[in-house]
Amino acid sequence: MTQRELILIIGMALVTFLVRYPILVLVTRIPLPATILNAMRYIPPAVLTAIIVPAILIPDGKTLDLHVQNSYLIASIVAALVAWRSKNLLLTIGLGMATLWLWRWLLMLSGAV
Amino acid sequence: MTEVITETIIENSDGRAVTRLSEFWAGFRATIPLIIGAIPFGMIFGALAMTQGISPAGASAMSAFVFAGSAQFIAAGLVASGASTAIIVLTTFIVNLRHSLYSASLAPHMKTLPHRWLLPLAFWLTDETYVVVINRYNAPDASPYKQWFFLGSALPMYLNWQLCTYIGIRAGQAIHNPGRWGLDFAMVVTFTGMLVPMxxxxxxxxxxxxxxxxxxxxxxxxxxxxxxxxxxxxxxxxxxxxxxxxxxxxxxxxxxxxxxx
Structure with missing residues (x-):
């Protein structure tokens, strides 16, 4: 490990810990108003969506891709349907990944990619 | 007062007594699918770090001490693009800001815990563990051991991340362009499976x-x-x-x- 890597990792570890720990301690000591506590119920769906939607629709990190050639888009639609019908996480992961590979294989066969 | 609490038998929804161990295992069981979803993610991080000019020891240390998946990926990409250390640290901070939202949301449930609990649990907080644990904290039963559920979720998640990084590092020295396999999509399907039931x-x-x-x-x-x-x-x-x-x-x-x- 180089010295630069060491400094980088210490810096990253420090800031990551700083966004997790002090707020946890602070909020355990100071009571929050009911409005804020109620609003927090929306954090998990909001953050998860804001992580996955760009990953699905901007797969190359540059341009919006709404074509059927976007295998992430097709596979995540299938995954969402499986999750909705089954509520089974493992099944969702398995069928989602299987759809991705199948779709890419079909695209390759059809010569689209 | 504490004696009264420890003598009271708390039961969960199935009517079985809740113990520290039962909470730990329940946390582990609830996290198993998420651990499976994180396996390819961790392996890809290890493999990717090798192709971006990070040393094997550096990649392992990042997983062990930073323990934040998406920030680690972005850092690896930034190292390869020649960004300065200060920029990478700042980016890590911003990418991980969402953890402060998680901390704020969990904190009202963790008021009685001492620092020896808060410190490690804060360090082990991830997107996956947060979703599982907040669900447990919001459950109506009055189990006094919900922090053991948190530990049961976080600890296996952490150990799995270390192991997968290691496997990825070894594989990264053999396979080129791991993104080509679409394994980075595992995180997207995992998060989709967590989101839809919400x-x-x-x-x-x-x-x-x-x-x-x-x-x-x-x-x-x-x-x-x-x-x-x-x-x-x-x-x-x-x-x-x-x-x-x-x-x-x-x-x-x-x-x-x-x-x-």
Whole structure:
């Protein structure tokens, strides 16, 4: 490990810990108003969506891709349907990944990619 | 006072006694699918780090001491692009800001815990563990050992991440371009599987729609700031819809409505 890597990792570890720990301690000591506590119920769906939607629709990190050639888009639609019908996480992961590979294989066969 | 608490037998919804160990195992069981979803993610990080000019020891240390998946990926990409250490640390901070939202949301449930609990649990907080644990904390039963559920979720998640990074590092020295296999998509399907069952009412659906649209609109903002902005707007939208629904009901029926959820 180089010295630069060491400094980088210490810096990253420090800031990551700083966004997790002090707020946890602070909020355990100071009571929050009911409005804020109620609003927090929306954090998990909001953050998860804001992580996955760009990953699905901007797969190359540059341009919006709404074509059927976007295998992430097709596979995540299938995954969402499986999750909705089954509520089974493992099944969702398995069928989602299987759809991705199948779709890419079909695209390759059809010569689209 | 404490003696009274320890002598009281607390039962879970199945009517079985809740112990520290039973909470730990329940946390582990609830996290198993998420651990499986994280396996390819961790392996790809290890493999990717090797192709981006990070040393094997550096990649292992990053997983052990930073322990934040998406920030580690972005850091690896930035190292390869020649970004300065200060920029990478700043980016890590911004990408991980969402953890402060998680901490704020968990904290009201963890008021009685001493620092020897808060410190490690804060360090082990991840997207996956947060979703599983907040669900446990929101469950109506009065188990005094919910922190053991947190530990049962977080610790296996951490150990798995270390192991997968190691396997990825070894594989990365053999396989080139690991992204080609689409394994980075494992995180997307895992998060999709976590998200969909949350869509229980109109306010949450609108919250998610706003998060999706704004995350695309703000995607171009530097340092993934768009993620935080989109999340904040979406939470605001969810609260606004809930507030509208409540005032509508009050007007229609002439009495104050119950919680719409």
């Amino acid at each position: 869509l229980r009412n109109r306010a949450i659906v609108i919250c998610v729609a706003i998060a999706g649209i704004t995350s695309i609109l703000f995607y171009g903002l530097p340092n993934k700031l768009g993620l935080i902005l989109a999340a904040l707007l979406a939470v605001t939208a969810g609260v606004a819809v809930e507030w509208w629904q409540r005032t509508d009901k009050t007007h229609d029926k002439g009495f104050s409505a119950h919680d719409p959820t």
